[in-house]
Amino acid sequence: MARTSLQSRLAIGIAAPVAVATLLTVVLVSYGVRQLVDDFVLTRLEHDLETLVAGVELSPDAPPHQGKQLTQVYQQPxxxxxxxxxxxGSAPQRSRSLWDQRLDLPDLEPxxxxxxxxxxxxxxxxxMLAEGFSQSGRSAVVGVAEDLGPLTSTVQFLQIAIGGLGVLLLALIVLAQTALIRRGLAPLSALRQELHRLEQxxxxxxxxxxxxxxxxxxxxxxxxxxxxxxxxxTRSRNALGNLAHALKTPLTILDGLAEDGERTTGDELHRQVAAMRNIVERELRRARLAGGGMPGRTLAPETALGELxxxxxxxxxxxxxTFDIQAPPELKLxxxxEDFLELAGVLLDNACKWCDHRVQVAVERTGETTxxxxxxxxxxxxxxxxxSLAKRGWRVDEEQPGSGLGLAIAADILEQYDGLLSFHDSPLGGLQVKATLKTGRD
Structure with a gap:
């Protein structure tokens, strides 16, 4: 299917009703002019008919006689x-303007x-205007007529002029609206240029x-x-840098063990390999948590936390x-x-790593703050x-597995939402991590 530009759609959408309206206007004006001419002629004919009937004399044994003089125009051939x-029973009486011609009058009752x-x-x-009347017990039909030729020519000229004016007006309207559409769509061209600059x-x-x-x-x-x-x-690049930084120390140790082959033991090798495996698995787990759903601007925290x-x-x-989730089912953020899953995943992962047997998660919404x-x-x-908890690479306990990057990643996510990461004593006895986000109103 051929694609139609927005400008063409707007032009057609405006030109079509304008063309129909113009055509209807031309037709109505033309009809109005013709009707006006007919009414004007009919008014004159009615006046002449009344004058003619008033001057007619009918007698039982004589043809109709019109004794009242009409205007001179009825005398000219x-x-x-x-x-x-x-x-x-009588020969018709005709105006001298008919000369030797005759009008066809209908049979009319008085x-x-x-x-x-x-x-x-x-x-x-x-x-023609014809009327039946009676006088002295005798009936007759009188008719008056006027040539419409000159007026018809004038009407046709007016109709052609009105039609031409309508076409001209339609062309001007289409040209004007095309210019307006182009002017109105000009910002889109500028936007396309900005998109190109953005790409560059x-x-x-x-x-x-x-x-x-x-x-x-x-x-x-x-x-x-x-x-x-x-x-x-940026976070993906930081994650790659974090992974490279976290693997650098075990790789350096392995390199040293490889050079000192005589004193190298299998336990040391296994320990460094396990440390590298823990780092890789941790990053893969974080990637799996963040990429669990399609991107979206609205989510139900209860459902997302349940998945985590x-x-x-x-x-x-x-x-x-034992996990305790406190989030209203009707709440939508x-x-x-992806941002929420990664943020909550980092905080939950940190809590699970340090807890004994219980983790509690709560989501609260107040005004523009979550x-x-x-x-x-x-x-x-x-x-x-x-x-120092949110500093990149800093760890409370070096014996615990990890790279010391999780809370730093959470802080990076919060920065995008003008948020803040804070740490407090938990009512459960451990650590409370509070993430404050500026999410705006619904």
């Missing part, structure tokens, strides 16, 4: 103004009147100030998507952790699903060390 009086078009002398188009890396986001108000929401959504993709790309709990119940099956609170019943963290 083929002048275009005619009358004729017919009575049964008081009956009829208006119709007919042909007159030399084929002239006539409008010359700008970081689209300018929403130079586009119409109707397009600004679209630009804002595109810019939000650009920031989201940029944030994910199912995963961590299997990962930390040896601890038999305007957050990207709180994600994760508590555990583990040993907690000394107050003097809490400020």
């Amino acid at each position: 083929y002048s275009g103004h005619y009358f004729q009086i017919e009575a049964p 008081g009956e009147r009829r208006t119709f078009r007919t042909r007159g002398p030399e084929g002239q188009p006539l409008m 890396g010359d700008i970081t986001e689209l300018n929403a100030n130079r586009v119409p108000a109707e397009i600004q929401p679209l630009i804002k959504e595109i810019n939000q998507l650009i920031r989201l993709i940029s944030s994910r790309l 709990v199912d995963v961590f119940s299997k990962v930390y099956a040896n601890k038999a952790i 305007p957050l990207d699903r 709180l994600l609170i994760v508590d555990d019943d583990g040993p907690g963290c000394p107050a003097e060390q809490r400020d």
